[in-house]
Amino acid sequence: xxxxxxxxxxxxLKLLKLVQQGEEVVITNxxxxxxRLSAMPPSVPSPSRQAWLARLRQLRAISTTGKTSPTTEExxxxxxxxxx
Numbered sequence: 849x850x851x852x853x854x855x856x857x858x859x860x861l862k863l864l865k866l867v868q869q870g871e872e873v874v875i876t877n878x879x880x881x882x883x884r885l886s887a888m889p890p891s892v893p894s895p896s897r898q899a900w901l902a903r904l905r906q907l908r909a910i911s912t913t914g915k916t917s918p919t920t921e922e923x924x925x926x927x928x929x930x931x932x
Contacts, residue, residue, distance in 0.1 A: 853877045 849871055851863060856875050863873050863885060873885040918926075 850874045850876060850881075853882070 849863075849866060851859070851873055853875060856863060856873075867873060867885050867887050870887065874881050875883040875885065
């Protein structure tokens, strides 16, 4: 599909929906092609990142101390109650 710059500005959401459905949109300005809208390939996490995240989960599981500390909200609530 071809769209002028003016059409693109007016109907960008509609054009993006077309792109998501697999259509390619060429944008023209004064009759000349100046840009192309096309879908991005789906991102696939790299195997090394997945392995790193799995190792991180393992380390967190084996290194927990069982201790818990107050959340930021709890600390702020305590400070607010002290002011009252």
